[in-house]
Structures are given as structure tokens and as C-alpha cells.
Amino acid sequence: MVCFMRRGEDQQQFIHLVRLAWDLKGLGMVTSIVLRPHEIPVLDVMRARGRPLRVQAIHRPHGWVFTWRPAWSRFWRQGEWTWALDEDAARKIRDAVTV
Numbered sequence: 110m111v112c113f114m115r116r117g118e119d120q121q122q123f124i125h126l127v128r129l130a131w132d133l134k135g136l137g138m139v140t141s142i143v144l145r146p147h148e149i150p151v152l153d154v155m156r157a158r159g160r161p162l163r164v165q166a167i168h169r170p171h172g173w174v175f176t177w178r179p180a181w182s183r184f185w186r187q188g189e190w191t192w193a194l195d196e197d198a199a200r201k202i203r204d205a206v207t208v
Contacts, residue, residue: 118168119150125166125173125193126152132199138206154206162206166193177205 123142130140130152139155153161154177164177173193189205191198 121168121173122166123150125175126150126164129164129166129175129193129199129202133203136199136203138203154202156206162202164202175202177202 123144126142130142133140133154141153141155141161143151143153149165152164152166154164155161162177164175167174167176174190175193175198176190178189191201195201
């Protein structure tokens with residue numbers, strides 16, 4: 110996946126992911142920010158078993174959102190995204206990991 114963002118958006122994306130990682134740490138979750146060349150940064154949230162939940166920060170016209178839908182999915186469904194500035198964003202993502 111090639112990353113095409115305006116200058117400065119990539120830094121905002123990273124800042125949102127770091128803030129989320131810190132909030133999840135406070136909830137007892139293990140996280141890792143993945144920075145691959147030419148790809149969108151993601152936050153891996155570890156699960157007890159299986160693959161980590163992969164969270165992206167995406168800028169939309171009405172603000173930043175965190176999404177954890179599968180990479181192959183073209184549609185956003187309820188329960189697979191939250192506003193990045195939502196006070197409960199970390200809790201919602203923790204709940205998605207523990208399901």
C-alpha cells in the first residue's frame with residue numbers, strides 16, 4: 110500500500126498512533142508502531158493468541174479516525190472505526206482486541 114498524503118499529514122498520523130499506543134499501554138495492552146518505507150504507519154495491538162490487531166490513523170474530511178478493518182476490506186462497518194479524538198477510542202480498540 111503506497112502512502113499518498115499531504116506534507117505534514119504523515120506526522121499527524123504518527124502523533125495520533127503514538128497517543129493511542131500510550132493510552133492502550135495504560136489499559137494494559139502491548140503495542141508496536143510499524144513504520145515501513147512507502148507504507149502507511151500502523152499500530153499493532155497484540156492479542157493473547159493470533160495475529161495482532163492492526164490499527165491505522167486516517168484523515169477524513171471531518172477529522173482523524175482510527176480504523177482496524179481488515180486491509181482487504183473496502184467498507185467501513187460499525188465497530189471497526191472510531192474518531193481519533195474520542196475519549197473512549199483506546200477502550201473501543203481494547204474491546205475489539207479482546208473479542
